[in-house]
Amino acid sequence: MDSKTGAAGGAKSGPRVRFAPSPTGYLHVGGARTALFNWFFARHEGGTMILRIEDTDAERNKPELVEGILEGLRWLGIEWDEGPYHQSERTELYRAAAQKCLDNGSAYLCYCAAERYAGGDHAEEEGAGGKVRRVVRCACRDGKPTSAEGQPGVRFKVPLGGTTRFQDAVFGAREFSNEEIEDFVLLRSPRGEETAGQPTYQLAAVVDDIAMRITHVIRGADHISNTPKQVLLYGALGAEPPVFAHLPLILGADRTRLSKRHGATSVTSYRDEGFLPEAFRNFLALLGWSAGGDQEFLRTSELIGKFSLEHVLRTNGVFDRAKLEWFNTQYLQKLPIEELLPEVEAELKRSKLWKEEWASGAGHEWFAKTVDLLRPRVRLLPDFSSWSRAFFSDEFSYNEAAREKFWKKEPRLPEFLGQLAGALEALAEWNHDACEHALRGVAEAAGVKAGVLINATRVAIVGEAVAPPLFESMLALGRERVTGRLRAALPAVQESCKA
């Protein structure tokens, strides 16, 4: 059995955890947080992280649905040590386990395929609210099948009395009355050509957690109610249950569970918008967990270093996009420049602005300085190719609002900008102070405030009202570009002045 787990590989001795998503086509935010916390825990403890695909349901057993999950994990930088294992390939293991339960009397064959729980001791009841109360035991359990037709499924035989307990690292000691636990299905009744049924989630998860020697089950709090069933199964299969750690749910702004209704819910959509993975990790880490103090800006290495299940909250949290954006700007500004550069490079490649000359040597130096100049104003990666475009390309347009704001104040602007171009060309040295001196000289001679010229020049050379300080921008662009763009802008400025 062990050989099928692939557990022979890593020789690590620490805890073993798993992230076990169901293939839904993409990794959603809640799943990402669960994966992240498993990963933090494994890395912090020197343990092993396993990836397991829970595709026992035929609907979900499709390769393309798994790919989206892997894509999300890769973007987040979450590395797993084993897997991905696919439950759809381990069916025999689950059938054997179901048979074991049948053999030792902890499960029974159930024929009530169509009408669930038709008959039985706890027949249907009308609830006070008019709703149908769940029936928890089936007549088949006592060997009195309501129908012997068709193929039977396998149900777990939950003890009639007593309680089931487990330890939760987040929620503490939990205890459930067995009366409240239904006889859940282990193996579905065989369909069509099948001679044996397909396993359900409850069975497959427990069998795998045992086989893979999982020590800590870290998952969403929506599984708390499932846990007693699984604890019972561990007992029936003769295994010790792991430590459970349930994570609070992530809610949308309306405080309901995060779903497609709330817009972007797939992590790759955040990648596509231009968020940095580390900013996203930092943000997600603080949803349901804190290091205990006031520190919020925590690099991933710090997150791993400080992570502990004891500090996981029990309260559901709301996904606050504004704060995510704040984290992104923080990382954009504070990341060591060499860590940011590859991200910007990828962005410029996406927008077809990238030039190979920036990959090394003097070109790379210029690129690094320019990105550093731009980054205090950037909120998302695409900003590097939108309003920063003129720094990387000669093809750019003048922002309409910027023209309105800065090219209409002074009718003689074209004249002054022409003078400025000349003054800059005449400069003996091309540096910040020389440029500033030249511009202020032109402004003084023209009798206008320096700001008028500064703002008008900015629009002329970068096309935007939003840009880094003018003289630094000029240095980044170089003398020829600056003077060339000043002259090239003249007709457009003329036009704006007249209007």
Added chain:
RNA sequence: GGCGCUAUGGUGCAACGGUUAGCACGCGGCCCUUUCAAGGCUGAAAUACGGGUUCGAUUCCCGUUAGCGCUACCA
């Protein structure tokens, strides 16, 4: 309906019996300033309600209310 979980500003987190209830996002103001950001200072804003326990409750207990989760031969 049943079972379970939770409850600190609008949001995310601190304070694990004694604090003028702290930090951050967001929002407002001021400073800085050639644009826009960033940054600094600053303002408004919270312990759901009711009972206990205690010299003392945000903190412990009970109840109420509200929200959420589970209640499938989905996971």
